[in-house]
Amino acid sequence: MNDFTQGFVKALELLVTLDPEVMEITGRTLAIALSSCVISTILCLPLGSLIHFKQFFGKRALLNVIQTFYSIPTVVVGLVVFIFFSRIGPLGVFNLMFTPTIMVIGQVILISPIVLGLVIAALSGVDKGIFETALSLGASHVRATFQVMSEARYAILSAVIMGFGRAISEVGLALMVGGNIRGFTRVITTAISLETSKGDVELSMALGIILIFIALLVNIVFNRLQQR
Numbered sequence: 001m002n003d004f005t006q007g008f009v010k011a012l013e014l015l016v017t018l019d020p021e022v023m024e025i026t027g028r029t030l031a032i033a034l035s036s037c038v039i040s041t042i043l044c045l046p047l048g049s050l051i052h053f054k055q056f057f058g059k060r061a062l063l064n065v066i067q068t069f070y071s072i073p074t075v076v077v078g079l080v081v082f083i084f085f086s087r088i089g090p091l092g093v094f095n096l097m098f099t100p101t102i103m104v105i106g107q108v109i110l111i112s113p114i115v116l117g118l119v120i121a122a123l124s125g126v127d128k129g130i131f132e133t134a135l136s137l138g139a140s141h142v143r144a145t146f147q148v149m150s151e152a153r154y155a156i157l158s159a160v161i162m163g164f165g166r167a168i169s170e171v172g173l174a175l176m177v178g179g180n181i182r183g184f185t186r187v188i189t190t191a192i193s194l195e196t197s198k199g200d201v202e203l204s205m206a207l208g209i210i211l212i213f214i215a216l217l218v219n220i221v222f223n224r225l226q227q228r
Helices: 002-016 020-053 059-071 075-084 100-124 128-136 141-150 151-167 172-178 190-197 201-227
Strands: none
Touching: 002 201, 020 059, 020 100, 020 151, 020 190, 020 201, 059 100, 059 190, 075 100, 075 172, 100 151, 100 172, 128 141, 128 190, 141 151, 172 190, 190 201
C-alpha cells in the first residue's frame, strides 16, 4: 500500500511539473485521436445522410452490418491495416507502417462505423415533416438535408464525441501498426502498457490519470449534449 501511495504521489508530481515525456505522449495522443475523428466525421456525415434519405434494396442489412462493427475488436482492425500496409501488402509501397499516419488511418476505420451509425440514428430522430416542409417551400434536396442535420446537430455532435472516446482509448491497433516507438508513435495507452511491464508505475499512473480525466471530460460533454 505504501508503494502505491508513493507511486501516486510521484505520478502527481509528474503532472504538476508538466513532465516533458508525459506532455509529449499526451499531445501526440490527442493529435492522432482528433485527426481521426475529424476525418471520420467528414466522411460519415455525407454518407450517413445518403443512407438515411435514400431508399434502396438491402438498406436494413447494411444498417445491421454497421451496427455490428460498433464493437469490432481493435486488434482485428489492426490486423487488417497491417496486412494491407505491410511491406508485402498491396499498399506497402506507401511505407506508412509504424508512423502516426497509419495510426490515424486505422483509427478512422475503427471509429467510422460508430460515427456513421449514430449519425444515421440522429437523422432518423428528426421529424420527417421538416424535410418535406423544406422541399415544399422550394428548398433543394441538399438544403433540406442541411436543415435536418441542423435539427439533429446535438445528436450528431454526440456521435462524434463517442467516436473520439473510442479512438483515444484503444490500444491494440496502436501497438500493431504504430509500434509504440518512443518520441514518434507512442500514445497514452501503449505507454501505460509498456511502462507497467517495465515496472515504471509512476509514469503509468500519471498517464492513466490523464486518460481518466480525458474520459471524464468526454463523458461530461456527451451528457450535456444529450440534455440539449
